[in-house]
Each structure stands twice: as structure tokens, then as C-alpha cells.
Amino acid sequence: QSTSLNQTPVTNQPPTDSQPKTKVPTGLPSLLPADKFSTMSITYKDPVDVAGNIYFVGPTHISETLFEMSCHFKKSTARDCQLSSPQIGDIGFYHFGGCWYRVSVTRLAPALTAYFMDYGNTDCISAEGLRRCPESHKDIPPLVQKVQLDVGTSDK
Numbered sequence: 001q002s003t004s005l006n007q008t009p010v011t012n013q014p015p016t017d018s019q020p021k022t023k024v025p026t027g028l029p030s031l032l033p034a035d036k037f038s039t040m041s042i043t044y045k046d047p048v049d050v051a052g053n054i055y056f057v058g059p060t061h062i063s064e065t066l067f068e069m070s071c072h073f074k075k076s077t078a079r080d081c082q083l084s085s086p087q088i089g090d091i092g093f094y095h096f097g098g099c100w101y102r103v104s105v106t107r108l109a110p111a112l113t114a115y116f117m118d119y120g121n122t123d124c125i126s127a128e129g130l131r132r133c134p135e136s137h138k139d140i141p142p143l144v145q146k147v148q149l150d151v152g153t154s155d156k
Helices: 062-075
Strands: 007-010 038-045 054-059 091-096 099-107 113-116 122-124 130-132 145-148
Touching: 062 099, 091 113, 099 130
Parallel strands: none
Antiparallel strands: 007 038, 038 054, 054 145, 091 099, 091 130, 099 113, 113 122
16 A cells, blocks of 8 residues: 655754744654654655645654554454444454555445555445454554645655
């Protein structure tokens, strides 16, 4: 689900005069240490964004966490825990392309739709590939954040 488009060092510190003044989204402080720069990866670019300035980003080191989660569910009984009657807001795992992805159900009709919590995209899914999320994984916050750059921000 993820294509790393770009890696940019960012910091969770107040901007200096030489840095652009941008607001850090509320969820990022737990992902970004305030005392050092972090390399960020763009995991998803919003294709319906007309202005071309909405991205989903996360620290590069989270790719290891995502890989570990997927491996855990490949080996576990997740395949046996069908989420037979999904409801809006349910958190589960969805099997796609040989991997398990953490999702949140966002719509039931006309098609079952889920938000891929750790990548930023929303897509239609089949109920057959949807499994219950163990309680131990429900409290893990999404590993990416939606950011919107100001219009006219450089591509660099």
C-alpha cells in the first residue's frame, strides 16, 4: 500500500527565522522527538487533492514497525478471526497482497470502505479479507499524519 515518494528531515522544534513557520499536527509529538531531526517518508499523496499539497507522512523508522505488525499477523491466528459484521469505526486488519494492514471501517454502503491507518489511504475492501484487531493493537495510534503544505510551497 505504501510508496515512499520522498524523505525529508523535519523537526518538532519551534521554527527559527531561517525555517518555514509550520504548525506541527497534534499527533506528531509522540512520533517526533523534540531534541533531534527525524527523517520523514511520504507514505501517500492524496490523489483527489486539486492543489497538490496534501500528504501523509511518518518517520522513516516506522516502516520497521509496520513490517513487524504484518509478520505478526501472518504467523498468528488473525486469519481465523473474521470480522463478519463490520461497523463504522471498527478497527481491524485487512489482508491484501500477502500482507496485513491495520484499517478503520469508514463506510458500509454502497461498498465496504476502510481507512488504512498506517499509510493514509482510503479504499474499498472485501469483508472476506477483514479480521478483528486484537485489543493490544487497537490503542497504537496511526503511524502517519496528514499534513497540508501551504500553496506555493517548494517541491524540494
